[in-house]
Amino acid sequence: MKAITFQEIEFLEYEDVPDPHLVEPTDVIVRVTVAGLCGSDLHPYLGNERGIEAGTVMGHEFVGSIVEVGSAVRDFAAGDRVVAPFTTNCGACFYCLSGLTARCERGQLFGWIENGRGLHGAQAEFVRVPFADATLVRVPEGLDEAVALLAGDILSTATYGADLAGVGEGDVVVVVGCGPVGLLAIRASLERGAKAVVAVDRIASRLAVAETFGAAPANFDTDELVDVVRGLTEGRGADAAIEAVGTPSATRTAANLLRFGGRIGAVGVHSEAHLALSPGEIYDRNLSYAGGRCPARHYMPASLALAARDEKLIAGLISHRLPLADGVDAYVSFAAREAGWNKVVLLP
Template structure:
């Protein structure tokens, strides 16, 4: 089958790879109908996150049809339409039972193979899903596929960010970064009842989407976002800061805009060695800080309910729908935010299973 693989930072290829096979009784094989490109893929693409084996299939957002299940899979069968969270989880270990499925003791991240171990990604025609019963979620009948797909990562992550930041009725939320994750954090903050959402970015299309989802856009290219947010809050600062970028600058801004006793939730994947504010500054602000990988599996039913309720047209974030073979161009468009690129979906053109040279190079 064909997939997008990463061989070195910047060296992304559309190529023939090994066909995924059932390895354990609890596995399923899913035919990918829709995949996506996430901001997290850019970290490995640029080498900010390292460790992937050359030739790893990238991608962790997907929706598709179950093609085959192992003998131990009970909840799904061939033909079911499913959406996956971006990591697998067992549903039974202590982190899973606590709702922290992202830290499942048996969990794996799609698109991360290191030292020969791990899971191939979903920017591919087909993908192997371990722990299928406790990982996959059925797509509700009649739901549009694009918003359903977005529940597996960005909407769940936005919801995780908004809840972690303790957004609630009457609260003022500041969202730093209006990429897909920040935009879904805005949608979630509105769902949770925020009285105001101030959203910072500099990309015009993204700020326009922020406004469409109910935020007050703050263009950091045209004004000082800290000054603006302090002005808007009578000098006090926001109650909740939702960081959705992953850089020291975004983290510092999220900290600075917060009122004393406020809560900062950082879902950007950070690769800096240290926080950009000191323990003393955090103390002086009585800061609560939450961060980490989103436990998407435990939030997906709620994300799907947000989609069903239809209060926000979340699939409006999708700017590009491309076949997998345009993967290298898609990464370039999304990375450099060209042509209004906000979110790319991939629709693989399926070839018959096992087609292509059986001796072809690529990950197994």
């Protein structure tokens, strides 16, 4: 089959690789119809995360049809249209049962093979899915597959951010970073009854889209962010902030805009050694900070329902639908943050 494989930093290949086959009786093989290109695919691509082996098939977001079914699979059959979260999960361990599916004791990340262990990704014609019954979710009838794909990662991540930040009825929320996750976090916050959402970014075109998602845009470079937020909160600061960038400066921006007792939900992927908040600041301002990898499988039923309700708006995030053969070039444009490259999906 054709696949996009990792070779070395900033070097991918579109090449022929062996078709995947059933390994465990709980596996299925899925023929991929849509595969996402995600901001977190750029971490290994650009070398910010190391250890991925040459030859690993990239990608962790996909929708497709089941073509082969292991003998122990109960809930799915050949022909079913399914969407996967970006990690597999067993459905039976402590973390699966408590909803933290991304930390399943037997879970694996799609598109990551290291020291000979791991799972190939989905930027390919076919992908093997372990623990299919617990991992996969059926795509609702009539839903655009590229929109359904978002439930497996970024739409669920956005909702998780709102949960980590404790967003509730009447809150004023700051969303730091208006990439696809930040934009969806605006929707997730409004779904939870937020009174207002201030969207922070420095790119005007992103802020314009944030406005269509229901936020008040605030430009990091040209607006006095503190004044904007204080103006909406009788001078106090925001109740909650969702940080969707993953840098110390984004953490600082979120913290600076919160009231006493404010809460940060961090879903940006961080790799720095220290939190950009001091214990003293947390104590003096009664701040809360929570972050981590989204347990996407836990959120997917709700995310698919939201995707169906807001399908047209959410579909607007998808800027490029390209053949898989154009995937290597798509990484280059996406990594360079070329204007208009928002969410990219590849069609094998």
